[in-house]
Amino acid sequence: MCTRRFYRILAERLSGIGVASLRFDYSGTVNSLDETACERGLSVWQEQVATAAETLKGLSGARSLVFLGQGIGASLALLLADQAPKPDAVALLAPVLKGRAYLRELSLYSRLIDDGLGIRPELRDNAAGSIAGLRMPRAVADDLRRLDLTQLEIDAKPNVFFADRPGLESDPTLRNQLEASGCRLRAMAFSGYDALVSNPLNQEIPDTVIGELIDWVESLPHYRSERMLPRTRPMPVASVRSRSIRETSVRFGPDARLYGILCEPIETFAGVTAVILTTAYDHAAGWGRSSVELARELAMAGVASLRFDSAGVGDSPPVSGRRKQVLYDEAQVGDVALARDFLDAHGTGGRAILIGRCSGAYVAFRSVLADPRWESCILVNPVAFRWRFRGLPKTLKSYLKNALDPESLRRLWAGDLDLGAVTRNISMRLVDRMAGRLSSVFAPAKPLTQLTRQVHRDFQVLADRQMPLAIVYTEGDEGQEMFRVNFGDAGEKLSAYPNVRLHLFPDADHNLTPLPSRERLIELAKDEALALGASSHKNASHGAEALRQSI
Incomplete structure (x- = not known):
C-alpha cells in the first residue's frame, strides 16, 4: 500500500x-x-x-x-x-x-493497526502475514519461516x-x-x-x-557502456484474463497521465460499468485489495468496471500546480470526468455507476453533481458532502498539542506542512465554536446551518434527476457525525429524497477491513449495478414499443 x-x-x-x-x-x-x-x-x-x-x-x-x-x-x-x-x-x-522474525513483526504491526481502526478481536484476521485486510498466501508464509x-x-x-x-x-x-x-x-x-x-x-x-x-x-560498469539490442517483440497491451473476466491496463486523460485497470466480463455484459475511486492515498487496488475484489466480483456478474489512480496517487503522476496531498481536493472531480470521457470513448456502452469510500465518496458525490452523465452512485462512509477545510482537519485540541510537538515544528520548518491549510482549518474550527455559543435567535446564521442548507440543495438536484444514490455507513463511523447534522440522528430527513437509500453495516471499521463487510458491499454494488442495467433495458423496451406504435 x-x-x-x-x-x-x-x-x-x-x-x-x-x-x-x-x-x-x-x-x-x-x-x-x-x-x-x-x-x-x-x-x-x-x-x-x-x-x-x-x-x-x-x-x-x-x-x-x-x-x-x-x-x-x-x-x-x-x-x-x-x-x-x-x-x-x-x-x-x-x-x-x-523470515520468522519478519512474520512476528508483521503480526505485531497488524495488531497495532487493528487497534487503531477499532476492529473487535473476533473480526480480525490472525493468519500469518495478514495485515490491514491483506493476506499473505499461506504457502508463502510457510516458506518465509524457513x-x-x-x-x-x-x-x-x-x-x-x-x-x-x-x-x-x-x-x-x-x-x-x-x-x-x-x-x-x-x-x-x-x-x-x-x-x-x-x-x-x-x-x-x-x-x-x-x-x-x-x-x-x-x-555501474555496464551503465552506457554497451548499445541496446533491438526489441525482440512489440510492446504488448498489458492484459490478464481468467475464464470469466479480462483486465487491461489503460492510460487516459491529457498526456495519458492517469493509470487504471479496465475489468470486463468475457461473456454476458449487463450494460453497466462501475468506476471505483481511490481515497487519495490508497492506490487503485484499494484498502485490503478491496477494489480488486469488488471489480472482479462485478465482472463475474456481468458488470464492467474501471479502477484508477487519481493524479499524484499510486501510478498516476501529479499535476503541476496541485497540492501535494490531494485528500478532499476538488481537483479530483476533474480526474473523475476524464474517467467518464474514457468510458464514453472506449465504447463500453450502457450506463455508469460511481463508487467511492471515505474521501473517494466525497469526490464521487461532488462528481455526480457536476456531471449528469453518471446514472447511479454508492457512497461508503462519507465524512461530509460539502468540504470547508483543506486536507483532513484535526480538532482544536489536536492542533494545540501538535504546536508544541518538536516533530511538527521540524516538519513546518522543512516545508512539509501546509501552513495555509492549517491556518484555514483552525479558523474554521474557531468560527464553529463561536457560532455554537450564539443564541437560538441567530441559529440560522450559524455556519453549519448554512452548510446543511447547501447539502440539501445538492441532494435535491439528484432527486430531480431521479438518480439512485446509496449511502453506506459502518455502525459508529465518524462520518455519521456530519451526516446527523445534515439529516437528523436517524437520517429521518432523507425521506424527502425518494432516490436515496441508507444502509448500515455492523461489525466493521471505516475502511471495511473485515472480509464480511467487504462482501456486503460487493453484494450491494451488484444489486445497484444490475438494477441500473435492468432499468436501462426496461426504458429501452418502452422506447422501442412507443416507436412501433407511432409508426
Whole structure:
C-alpha cells in the first residue's frame, strides 16, 4: 500500500537517466491473477522474478540487469543473484533477512493497526502475514519461516546497493558477509524507512535513498557502456484474463497521465460499468485489495468496471500546480470526468455507476453533481458532502498539542506542512465554536446551518434527476457525525429524497477491513449495478414499443 508511489517515482527517475525498468505484481497480490499458483510457495515468486527479467530484456533491448526490491522483494533479489538470468547488480532496500522474525513483526504491526481502526478481536484476521485486510498466501508464509539470509552463500559477486533499516541488528551482519565474499558494496542507512511504510495516509517519499540509488546505477560498469539490442517483440497491451473476466491496463486523460485497470466480463455484459475511486492515498487496488475484489466480483456478474489512480496517487503522476496531498481536493472531480470521457470513448456502452469510500465518496458525490452523465452512485462512509477545510482537519485540541510537538515544528520548518491549510482549518474550527455559543435567535446564521442548507440543495438536484444514490455507513463511523447534522440522528430527513437509500453495516471499521463487510458491499454494488442495467433495458423496451406504435 505504501510503496506503490515510491516505485513509480523511482521508475521515472531511472527513465530520466536512460534506464528502462519493469515493476510487476506477484501472483495473488494487487492486480495479478493466478492466486492458486501461490500454493507452491515462495518459489513461484522467484520464478516470476526470472520471467520479469527476461521480459524486460526483450522489451527494452538491454543486456545488463539490476534486480531491485524492498522487503521480501529484496530477499528474492539476493536469492536469485546466482540463478539465470543472473543480474549484474542487486539493490537491497530493507531486505527481510530472517523470515520468522519478519512474520512476528508483521503480526505485531497488524495488531497495532487493528487497534487503531477499532476492529473487535473476533473480526480480525490472525493468519500469518495478514495485515490491514491483506493476506499473505499461506504457502508463502510457510516458506518465509524457513528463510535466513544470514546463512546464504553467494558464488556470484554482483555489485550491491544495501540500504539497511536503522536499528535492525541483522542488517550489518549481512552487509559484512557480502563485503567479505568479495561483492562490491555501497551501503547506507535507509533514512525515512518508517515514514515511508507506516501509513499510506501521510507517508513521506525517501528522496535521499532515491538519489543515492540513481547515483549508484550511474556508477555501474555496464551503465552506457554497451548499445541496446533491438526489441525482440512489440510492446504488448498489458492484459490478464481468467475464464470469466479480462483486465487491461489503460492510460487516459491529457498526456495519458492517469493509470487504471479496465475489468470486463468475457461473456454476458449487463450494460453497466462501475468506476471505483481511490481515497487519495490508497492506490487503485484499494484498502485490503478491496477494489480488486469488488471489480472482479462485478465482472463475474456481468458488470464492467474501471479502477484508477487519481493524479499524484499510486501510478498516476501529479499535476503541476496541485497540492501535494490531494485528500478532499476538488481537483479530483476533474480526474473523475476524464474517467467518464474514457468510458464514453472506449465504447463500453450502457450506463455508469460511481463508487467511492471515505474521501473517494466525497469526490464521487461532488462528481455526480457536476456531471449528469453518471446514472447511479454508492457512497461508503462519507465524512461530509460539502468540504470547508483543506486536507483532513484535526480538532482544536489536536492542533494545540501538535504546536508544541518538536516533530511538527521540524516538519513546518522543512516545508512539509501546509501552513495555509492549517491556518484555514483552525479558523474554521474557531468560527464553529463561536457560532455554537450564539443564541437560538441567530441559529440560522450559524455556519453549519448554512452548510446543511447547501447539502440539501445538492441532494435535491439528484432527486430531480431521479438518480439512485446509496449511502453506506459502518455502525459508529465518524462520518455519521456530519451526516446527523445534515439529516437528523436517524437520517429521518432523507425521506424527502425518494432516490436515496441508507444502509448500515455492523461489525466493521471505516475502511471495511473485515472480509464480511467487504462482501456486503460487493453484494450491494451488484444489486445497484444490475438494477441500473435492468432499468436501462426496461426504458429501452418502452422506447422501442412507443416507436412501433407511432409508426
